[in-house]
Amino acid sequence: MAASHTPGPWDYVPGNKQHGPYVTSDYGSTICDCYVLSEPHSVWSAHKLREPVSFMAEMAEPNARLIAASPEMLEALIAVNRLISEAAMTGFNCHDGDWAERLFFSQQATSGAIRKALGRRPDPGLHPDTIVIGTAVARDA
Numbered sequence: 571m572a573a574s575h576t577p578g579p580w581d582y583v584p585g586n587k588q589h590g591p592y593v594t595s596d597y598g599s600t601i602c603d604c605y606v607l608s609e610p611h612s613v614w615s616a617h618k619l620r621e622p623v624s625f626m627a628e629m630a631e632p633n634a635r636l637i638a639a640s641p642e643m644l645e646a647l648i649a650v651n652r653l654i655s656e657a658a659m660t661g662f663n664c665h666d667g668d669w670a671e672r673l674f675f676s677q678q679a680t681s682g683a684i685r686k687a688l689g690r691r692p693d694p695g696l697h698p699d700t701i702v703i704g705t706a707v708a709r710d711a
Contacts, residue, residue: 601638653672
């Protein structure tokens with residue numbers, strides 16, 4: 571499956587006082603710029619929205635991290651999709667062939683993409699593939 575987007579990995583660049591967060595490629599080009607409005611209420615009145623959009627500034631950093639993780643998420647989804655399709659067609663037996671190893675590598679890829687999208691590093695007190703979301707703890711959510 572050939573990708574028609576800029577090849578990954580993409581890097582998240584945090585915002586600062588002069589600029590909102592953005593995403594760059596390994597080639598140095600900007601993939602996405604997550605602008606943060608300095609006066610979000612002006613958008614509200616200009617577009618006759620029911621509520622101001624000040625919350626958009628709070629979402630700029632998480633949005634940029636999610637976008638930066640997109641190539642890894644796509645790669646992980648393709649790998650997991652292939653694995654599931656093969657299991658459905660051939661019958662799944664984790665003790666047969668290299669299923670355990672392939673499942674492990676799929677789990678590693680999905681965990682890495684999820685951590686990158688959420689802006690999290692592995693917790694040294696937990697298993698490296700454990701992802702903490704809110705108060706719930708899950709292995710590779």
